[in-house]
Amino acid sequence: MIGRLHHVVIVGGGFGGLCACRSLKKAPVRITLIDRRNHHLFQPLLYQVATGGLSPANIAAPLRSLVGSQANTSVRLAEVVGFDLDAQRVFLRRGSPITYDTLIVASGSDQSYFGHSQWAEVAPGLKSIEDATRIRRRVLLAFEMAEQATDPQTIRRLTTFVVVGAGPTGVELAGALAEISRRTLAGQFHNIDPAKARVLLVEGSDRVLPTFTEPLTEKAQRSLERLGVEVLTGWMVRLLEPGRVEIVQQGDADEETRQVITAENIFWAAGVAASPLGGDLAKGSNCGIDRGGRVVVGPDCSLRGRPNVFAIGDLANWGHDLDRPLPGLAPVAMQQGRYVAKVIRRRFQGKSTPEFRYFDRGNMATIGRRMAVGELGRFRFWGFPAWLAWLFVHLMYLAEFENRVLVLVQWGWNYFTRNRSARLITAEPADYSTESEGPDWDALEAKWKR
Amino acid sequence: MIGRLHHVVIVGGGFGGLCACRSLKKAPVRITLIDRRNHHLFQPLLYQVATGGLSPANIAAPLRSLVGSQANTSVRLAEVVGFDLDAQRVFLRRGSPITYDTLIVASGSDQSYFGHSQWAEVAPGLKSIEDATRIRRRVLLAFEMAEQATDPQTIRRLTTFVVVGAGPTGVELAGALAEISRRTLAGQFHNIDPAKARVLLVEGSDRVLPTFTEPLTEKAQRSLERLGVEVLTGWMVRLLEPGRVEIVQQGDADEETRQVITAENIFWAAGVAASPLGGDLAKGSNCGIDRGGRVVVGPDCSLRGRPNVFAIGDLANWGHDLDRPLPGLAPVAMQQGRYVAKVIRRRFQGKSTPEFRYFDRGNMATIGRRMAVGELGRFRFWGFPAWLAWLFVHLMYLAEFENRVLVLVQWGWNYFTRNRSARLITAEPADYSTESEGPDWDALEAKWKR
Numbered sequence: 001m002i003g004r005l006h007h008v009v010i011v012g013g014g015f016g017g018l019c020a021c022r023s024l025k026k027a028p029v030r031i032t033l034i035d036r037r038n039h040h041l042f043q044p045l046l047y048q049v050a051t052g053g054l055s056p057a058n059i060a061a062p063l064r065s066l067v068g069s070q071a072n073t074s075v076r077l078a079e080v081v082g083f084d085l086d087a088q089r090v091f092l093r094r095g096s097p098i099t100y101d102t103l104i105v106a107s108g109s110d111q112s113y114f115g116h117s118q119w120a121e122v123a124p125g126l127k128s129i130e131d132a133t134r135i136r137r138r139v140l141l142a143f144e145m146a147e148q149a150t151d152p153q154t155i156r157r158l159t160t161f162v163v164v165g166a167g168p169t170g171v172e173l174a175g176a177l178a179e180i181s182r183r184t185l186a187g188q189f190h191n192i193d194p195a196k197a198r199v200l201l202v203e204g205s206d207r208v209l210p211t212f213t214e215p216l217t218e219k220a221q222r223s224l225e226r227l228g229v230e231v232l233t234g235w236m237v238r239l240l241e242p243g244r245v246e247i248v249q250q251g252d253a254d255e256e257t258r259q260v261i262t263a264e265n266i267f268w269a270a271g272v273a274a275s276p277l278g279g280d281l282a283k284g285s286n287c288g289i290d291r292g293g294r295v296v297v298g299p300d301c302s303l304r305g306r307p308n309v310f311a312i313g314d315l316a317n318w319g320h321d322l323d324r325p326l327p328g329l330a331p332v333a334m335q336q337g338r339y340v341a342k343v344i345r346r347r348f349q350g351k352s353t354p355e356f357r358y359f360d361r362g363n364m365a366t367i368g369r370r371m372a373v374g375e376l377g378r379f380r381f382w383g384f385p386a387w388l389a390w391l392f393v394h395l396m397y398l399a400e401f402e403n404r405v406l407v408l409v410q411w412g413w414n415y416f417t418r419n420r421s422a423r424l425i426t427a428e429p430a431d432y433s434t435e436s437e438g439p440d441w442d443a444l445e446a447k448w449k450r
Numbered sequence: 451m452i453g454r455l456h457h458v459v460i461v462g463g464g465f466g467g468l469c470a471c472r473s474l475k476k477a478p479v480r481i482t483l484i485d486r487r488n489h490h491l492f493q494p495l496l497y498q499v500a501t502g503g504l505s506p507a508n509i510a511a512p513l514r515s516l517v518g519s520q521a522n523t524s525v526r527l528a529e530v531v532g533f534d535l536d537a538q539r540v541f542l543r544r545g546s547p548i549t550y551d552t553l554i555v556a557s558g559s560d561q562s563y564f565g566h567s568q569w570a571e572v573a574p575g576l577k578s579i580e581d582a583t584r585i586r587r588r589v590l591l592a593f594e595m596a597e598q599a600t601d602p603q604t605i606r607r608l609t610t611f612v613v614v615g616a617g618p619t620g621v622e623l624a625g626a627l628a629e630i631s632r633r634t635l636a637g638q639f640h641n642i643d644p645a646k647a648r649v650l651l652v653e654g655s656d657r658v659l660p661t662f663t664e665p666l667t668e669k670a671q672r673s674l675e676r677l678g679v680e681v682l683t684g685w686m687v688r689l690l691e692p693g694r695v696e697i698v699q700q701g702d703a704d705e706e707t708r709q710v711i712t713a714e715n716i717f718w719a720a721g722v723a724a725s726p727l728g729g730d731l732a733k734g735s736n737c738g739i740d741r742g743g744r745v746v747v748g749p750d751c752s753l754r755g756r757p758n759v760f761a762i763g764d765l766a767n768w769g770h771d772l773d774r775p776l777p778g779l780a781p782v783a784m785q786q787g788r789y790v791a792k793v794i795r796r797r798f799q800g801k802s803t804p805e806f807r808y809f810d811r812g813n814m815a816t817i818g819r820r821m822a823v824g825e826l827g828r829f830r831f832w833g834f835p836a837w838l839a840w841l842f843v844h845l846m847y848l849a850e851f852e853n854r855v856l857v858l859v860q861w862g863w864n865y866f867t868r869n870r871s872a873r874l875i876t877a878e879p880a881d882y883s884t885e886s887e888g889p890d891w892d893a894l895e896a897k898w899k900r
Contacts, residue, residue, distance in 0.1 A: 055505035062873040068638030077594040144527040188518030
């Protein structure tokens with residue numbers, strides 16, 4: 001009998017897909033939730049993993065433990081490569097296509113290098129657990145290498161960190177890097193002073209956190225500078241090479257203001273683009289896609305002429321103003337996920353559903369220990385109260401109760417001791433000489449010596 | 451002035467090296483602690499990481515946070531490749547040699563495949579964090595692949611796990627694998643029943659936990675069998691190939707009892723050998739090495755004719771009976787580390803030190819939730835009280851206070867919910883198609899299809 005049930009296929013176990021799946025728990029459907037990873041990831045806290053404050057398992061939960069025991073849901077670890085909307089089929093990288101009655105695509109967004117895909121190697125972004133542990137390893141190794149270096153220029157290069165992009169992720173990462181060097185590692189090295197590390201935050205627009213109102217971005221910038229971050233607003237990245245960033249001032253066509261920064265570690269937080277599945281959806285329907293690769297969806301999040309196909313979250317451009325899509329935030333994806341589930345449930349009752357409305361829960365970013373900024377409509381808050389609010393909101397959002405407890409204990413500890421205990425250098429196997437022998441220092445040195 | 455201080459070089463930041471370093475905190479020496487990893491690892495709990503119960507950071511602590519702020523100590527991330535004992539120098543894989551006045555070598559042990567080094571690829575062991583996350587990934591992926599497989603033989607192969615060696619690590623790993631399949635994953639799959647997974651424990655000698663007394667090993671075996679582990683004692687591994695183990699009964703020269711087990715995942719817990727640095731030490735001195743590669747040291751843990759060179763822990767064979775070295779346990783290494791520090795401190799006071807004496811703190815192994823066995827002299831304990839004792843002892847040993855709290859919270863949660871939240875599949879970059887795209891399922895499938 002179960003084979004005859006209406007089949008809902010959900011692509012992506014992020015905030016949107018997970019909320020849709022959970023909201024369909026009691027609906028008369030069978031659900032297949034497909035994700036290429038076996039875990040839901042709480043991306044807003046990924047920078048904490050990258051900087052050794054939290055462990056990966058603190059911010060990720062296995063999809064099977066979240067919805068695997070939901071009776072109408074089966075979880076499938078697979079990569080979706082495309083769709084045939086006419087035949088109602090989803091194509092996987094391996095295995096047979098899956099046929100759906102209703103399709104919800106919530107495949108999110110990837111890092112975008114604005115056409116410079118070769119920059120990805122030079123300046124890793126922060127979208128997955130592996131990204132975070134790689135950044136953690138690179139930052140910690142840089143200090144270890146600097147401790148053993150003798151040439152002042154090498155030490156300077158190794159202890160200079162550049163973060164490109166001053167949105168919430170870039171601001172959080174830069175703030176955390178400054179805190180690591182000035183506080184966590186202080187006094188633990190003998191040949192270098194980690195507090196002398198430079199952290200530069202490069203932003204193309206004229207202020208940090210450009211989606212926030214001006215008074216808050218000023219406060220954020222002052223907080224960053226107090227932490228020791230050098231904020232360079234109005235500077236565009238012109239060239240990225242291993243160990244080297246070239247920036248020019250915004251609007252300077254002749255590049256007379258060119259600056260070159262020598263830095264072993266460059267991190268990218270400057271932009272995202274919708275997952276390539278957006279393009280595939282648009283090709284198979286009459287939908288457009290916007291400049292960010294987002295699928296333009298109708299008022300009920302479905303594709304034009306395809307009422308049984310929905311796109312939600314970072315993948316979708318919902319609304320009437322194409323140039324101003326809803327922000328790529330977890331609450332948007334979650335609300336759309338729940339909304340689409342409601343539309344599907346009500347269809348079984350023969351009812352229509354009013355169009356989706358976004359309930360703005362506000363916007364927050366943290367800068368460091370005890371400092372955050374937030375706004376909710378006209379209400380603005382900052383400093384320690386905002387940090388507490390930020391903490392509270394993020395803990396509430398964390399998917400599993402257990403994670404909340406553990407993250408709270410970990411944060412409490414970090415807060416009082418200024419410690420970051422997850423400062424583990426776990427090397428990529430490619431950097432290993434043999435499986436059990438630890439990092440291949442020759443190979444690593446070769447990289448440093450570029 | 452600091453350059454003139456007596457220089458103690460400690461090789462290895464495991465239990466022995468760390469205890470020696472800490473015990474020299476107030477000695478009139480300067481210390482260089484060298485390790486190829488940046489963290490101290492609490493190896494006895496590594497199997498908990500391998501089976502998703504704990505995060506790597508729960509059982510590992512950065513060496514710099516442990517001793518980096520100790521005024522007389524400098525931590526160096528480097529790999530030691532050999533010694534010149536006459537010139538009193540330590541050679542590193544990269545960088546200049548380091549000159550010592552006193553040398554403490556505590557480089558521990560590696561996995562040993564008894565001359566079959568090609569088995570290392572087929573049957574990974576459990577010595578490092580990377581080993582543990584690799585085993586975790588392989589176990590979880592096997593269930594995911596089985597969920598998608600249709601051929602019963604493939605499903606059977608994917609859900610058969612073989613653990614070779616029934617010492618404490620093998621017993622703990624087999625018990626945890628049985629618990630994962632029978633409890634943690636129960637009800638989270640739709641096409642397979644994880645509880646039908648087979649877990650086989652193969653041991654060459656005639657009983658599990660051969661270092662324990664017989665009544666306890668019987669109890670341990672019954673507990674394992676109750677959990678669903680198939681215990682095969684008196685069977686030797688004859689051949690290991692990808693997906694395939696051949697075993698013969700002990701003493702069966704004609705191999706008439708040959709059995710072939712088809713299993714995707716085979717894990718090795720059958721033996722360790724001292725770090726190769728032992729051989730280098732022996733070459734440079736008049737010391738012998740035993741069959742396990744351990745350096746034979748004198749009553750004060752120093753090398754014969756080299757009173758300023760000590761070998762401790764898993765690397766050393768101390769005592770008069772060469773064939774019965776002290777067990778390779780953390781308490782031995784810790785006591786020797788503290789003892790050697792005392793010898794060094796007392797030399798500055800012109801005092802000699804009585805020979806090292808091992809204070810036997812007993813022996814424990816856990817089998818699963820609520821079950822452990824232990825013995826201390828003639829006193830034996832088992833079941834839930836032994837499990838509580840095991841829990842208490844291990845928490846006390848964990849290096850940092852913070853880790854204790856977090857591990858306790860995590861364990862409490864796991865105990866009450868039978869959950870294992872760290873069940874993350876984080877792939878090796880080699881298994882990735884591109885940096886941001888997640889595992890390369892084609893490559894993984896190719897591996898499965900061998």
